[in-house]
Amino acid sequence: MPSNTRKAAVIMMNQIIAVLLLVSFSVTLAPVPGVAFVRETANGGAPAFWPDAQTPLNLQLGCPPNGSLPVWGPCWDDAAKDAAQRWQPSSTRFRFLTPSPVSASPCGTDGRQTLVFQPTFCGAAFGGAVAVTAYFINSTTGELVETDTLFDANRSWTTYDGPVRTDGAGTVIYDFHRVAIHELGHVLGLDHPDDFGQTVSAIMNRRVSNTDTTQADDLAGVSAIYPGAGTPPLGILENPKPSSFTSGIGTISGWVCSATRVDLQVDGTITVQAPYGSLRHDTQGVCGDANNGFGYLVNWSNLGPGQHTLVALADGVEFGRATFTISTFGVPFVTGANGTFVVPFNGRNVTLDWQESLQNFAIRGIQ
């Protein structure tokens, strides 16, 4: 990855004086033995942090002009949301929030953490950087006030995991997802370990590399800035069950006590928001209220036959996971088929009917 570097621009703001512009790689500190991750500071001042251990992101990245992204899509904003999740396993306390975005400039000061593609860094050249995160920070306390992240619109962007890819001419095609994970690490207060004499596997290292998601050192960093355990979401993915078999038309369902939104992620590529808040009186005792159910109607045939993995997320934090097997007739929807079968089951004779609307067999009678 020669010459393709990322920079975090640190804009310091103290209570009196106008802002100064400082590019973080000019900061030099002695390496800290035994600690690899490095916290962002305002010119060596107090290390940066969000006072509430959370911050909303204003995603202004939009969608690719032709079709959807290969993974984590369909839009850049979706890939950014997945990137945010990589920083918030249930073991950590910090949370990115993703409210409905508003149109905002990434160059002024408006208190919003805007992420956007731009042809310049607010009029300046990106140079070797592929993306830049600017900070507004109280240099006395370290409290972050605002960040803005600009991705160089003149680069070639897509999404993929694994080794860095190039086109036929040897030009890098950037994986937006890993660059977004890196920049969000700056947003929450981390700097580049390799700028401070550290050699460690980390998404926060300066250069884009084959490291495509957060590493142990990165998560140790977010835990150090925001100490204390996260509260894992209390909930259950009930259907499908792990190691189960499924077919036809069914419902992904379960419950979670408290969430702004519930998302379902299939095979790490498809993410859908599930309708959430239906009454589940059986959860009243655990949750203290009853509007905890979620359910998403699915035609399993659309996912194709074979093994699949489903992850259920409450506000981006996993609370349920199942790997299961889908059987299909090789078409998305079987039409014009009929059949009635009597099968012995549980000491009785059960009559099964093919039900086209369910794409499944239903019990017609029990003798």
Ligand SMILES: [Zn+2]
């Ligand atoms: Zn960086």
